[in-house]
Amino acid sequence: MSILSGYRVLDCSIAMAGPFAAQRLGDMGADVVKIEPITGEWQRHVAAGGATGNQINVSFLSLNRNKRSLAVNLKSDDGRAVVHRLAAEADVFIQNYRPGVAARLGVDYETLSAINPRLIYVAMSGYGEDGPHAMRPGQDLLLQAMSGAMMSAGREGEAPLAAGQSLVDAVTAYTAFEGALAALLHRERTGEGQKVEVNMLDAITTIQMQELSVYTIGGKPQKRGTEPHAHVYIRSPYGTFATTDGFVALAMPDLDILARVIEEPRLAGLDAETAGWDQRDLLFQLVREALPARSTAEWMHLFEKNGIWAAPVYGYADLVADPQIAHNGTFVEYDHPTEGRIKTPGFPIRFSKTPSAIRRGAPLVGEHTDDILGEAGLSPDAIARLHAQGAISGGGSR
Numbered sequence: 001m002s003i004l005s006g007y008r009v010l011d012c013s014i015a016m017a018g019p020f021a022a023q024r025l026g027d028m029g030a031d032v033v034k035i036e037p038i039t040g041e042w043q044r045h046v047a048a049g050g051a052t053g054n055q056i057n058v059s060f061l062s063l064n065r066n067k068r069s070l071a072v073n074l075k076s077d078d079g080r081a082v083v084h085r086l087a088a089e090a091d092v093f094i095q096n097y098r099p100g101v102a103a104r105l106g107v108d109y110e111t112l113s114a115i116n117p118r119l120i121y122v123a124m125s126g127y128g129e130d131g132p133h134a135m136r137p138g139q140d141l142l143l144q145a146m147s148g149a150m151m152s153a154g155r156e157g158e159a160p161l162a163a164g165q166s167l168v169d170a171v172t173a174y175t176a177f178e179g180a181l182a183a184l185l186h187r188e189r190t191g192e193g194q195k196v197e198v199n200m201l202d203a204i205t206t207i208q209m210q211e212l213s214v215y216t217i218g219g220k221p222q223k224r225g226t227e228p229h230a231h232v233y234i235r236s237p238y239g240t241f242a243t244t245d246g247f248v249a250l251a252m253p254d255l256d257i258l259a260r261v262i263e264e265p266r267l268a269g270l271d272a273e274t275a276g277w278d279q280r281d282l283l284f285q286l287v288r289e290a291l292p293a294r295s296t297a298e299w300m301h302l303f304e305k306n307g308i309w310a311a312p313v314y315g316y317a318d319l320v321a322d323p324q325i326a327h328n329g330t331f332v333e334y335d336h337p338t339e340g341r342i343k344t345p346g347f348p349i350r351f352s353k354t355p356s357a358i359r360r361g362a363p364l365v366g367e368h369t370d371d372i373l374g375e376a377g378l379s380p381d382a383i384a385r386l387h388a389q390g391a392i393s394g395g396g397s398r
Contacts, residue, residue: 002029003354007184009092010035010083011067012107014042016140016166017200018096018124019063020173025092025180026066027347027356033372034067035083037074038393040365055338056362062344064362070373071366071393078391080106085376087112087119092180096124099134109195118193120183122176125199138200143168147204148222152211152232156224172203227284235276236283240313241291247313248296250287252276254308261306262290336361366394 007030011022019034019041026032034041043060051058070086073079084106087093093112095102102108102123109121123129126138136142141162144150150160179196187193205212214220214233222232230239230249237258240247250258255275259267264286275283291299296312303310312318319325332346339361347356369392373383386392 001354002027002356003351005029005354007031007091008033008086008089009094010086010090012083012093012095012097012102013124014096016043016063016169017172017176018094019043020170021122021124021176021180022067022094023063023065024173024177027358028349028351029354029356030092032067033086033368034064034069034363035074035086036069036071036365038071038366038390040071044365053339055364056336061336061339061342061362065344066359067363068360068368068372069363069366069394070369072369073391074105074107076389076391078386078389082373082376082386082392083107084112084115085378086372088116089376090116090119091184092120092122094122094124094176094180096138098138099125099129113193113195116193118187118191120180120187120193120196122180122183122196122198124172124176125197127201128199129197133201140166140168140200143200143204146201147208148212149204149208151222151224153228153230154224155226155228168200168204171207172198172200175203225281225284227281227288229280229284235272236280237287239284241288243291243294243296243299246296248291248299248303249311249313250303251309253303253310255283257306258287258308261302261308262287262293264290332358334358334361338364364394366392369394 004025007025009022009025009030009032011019011032011034013019013022022032022034041060043063044057046059047053047057048059053061070082072082074083087107093107095107097105103111109123112119112121125134126143127133127136144162144167145160147168150162154161176196176198179198183194183196211233215222220233224232227236228239229236235252237250238252240249252272255267255270255272259265266286267283270279270283294302300310300312314322320331325331330346331343333341333343336342342361349356370383373386373392374380378386383392
């Protein structure tokens with residue numbers, strides 16, 4: 001048994017942030033019912049990296065394990081009635097529609113909480129449910145741009161670079177996951193359900209707690225230099241540097257020790273907490289010019305031997321092959337009925353008595369429609385009628 005066994009989650013979300021939050025609940029044992037249109041959720045039709053898969057593309061596969069699929073037409077009265085019936089017994093409902101869409105579909109908080117006052121209703125959005133930006137598209141890169149984070153790295157005068165991951169989506173997913181768990185804890189204590197609102201702009205802003213406090217409280221401007229520092233509020237040298245065969249990252253080394261190790265005497269005798277700011281670009285430049293003399297492995301040996309904080313810059317092939325990743329069991333493998341052997345990141349939280357597990361892979365569209373509705377008390381004849389009317393699609397488990 002997993003820690004959330006016995007809880008039912010209705011996942012009405014699309015793309016990454018909402019499905020990822022629901023998947024985390026499923027990994028911990030919740031019965032997650034993915035409610036998607038009869039043609040399938042948007043992410044089924046958009047293949048990140050061109051990885052299309054067999055019947056399920058990798059994008060969808062990666063964000064929807066441990067879920068069952070109910071394919072239903074929410075624009076029909078019968079389809080809405082189906083979801084309302086499920087909501088009456090559900091514990092958590094998650095949606096990330098644009099503001100106003102949930103109400104038009106009849107799955108807004110006011111409607112569903114009237115049906116089930118104990119329901120935890122998680123509403124996710126790009127910028128908030130109202131306000132001047134509420135109707136802007138909540139897309140990851142756009143939120144990275146607005147968050148201020150891009151201007152904390154790189155060179156002055158050059159275009160800021162985005163993170164190489166869907167960073168805002170992931171942070172928002174974990175924020176929603178955290179909110180759902182906290183609201184469930186409150187309900188266990190009081191019996192009271194509630195609405196949990198999460199938006200991408202607030203999520204990526206508040207995760208910069210330290211940096212933004214340096215600006216708002218300390219009054220330190222966010223100023224990039226002429227060298228590509230990794231963080232404007234951390235002293236130099238701090239960033240990635242080329243070696244003979246790759247790159248290495250250095251973080252706030254002792255300058256006297258670094259001077260000796262990389263054989264750069266101009267670093268010796270400098271006060272790190274003064275020169276690290278006042279001569280930030282010069283220090284970075286001196287290190288940048290010295291490190292191409294050796295390989296990444298050679299520098300790592302010297303840095304570790306001398307207590308300098310450093311790490312090799314990995315690509316995905318290096319990460320997957322890393323021995324610590326293998327030791328931790330970071331990746332999990334399982335067999336999927338249509339996609340074959342799957343290797344994917346696993347579970348970041350480990351419970352000693354209630355471990356997370358993969359009970360099923362990502363579902364086909366409507367794969368569990370008949371099973372879910374049968375569990376909700378609909379007769380085979382009623383389910384057949386809904387199929388005939390186009391209110392649902394799919395079938396029983398395969």
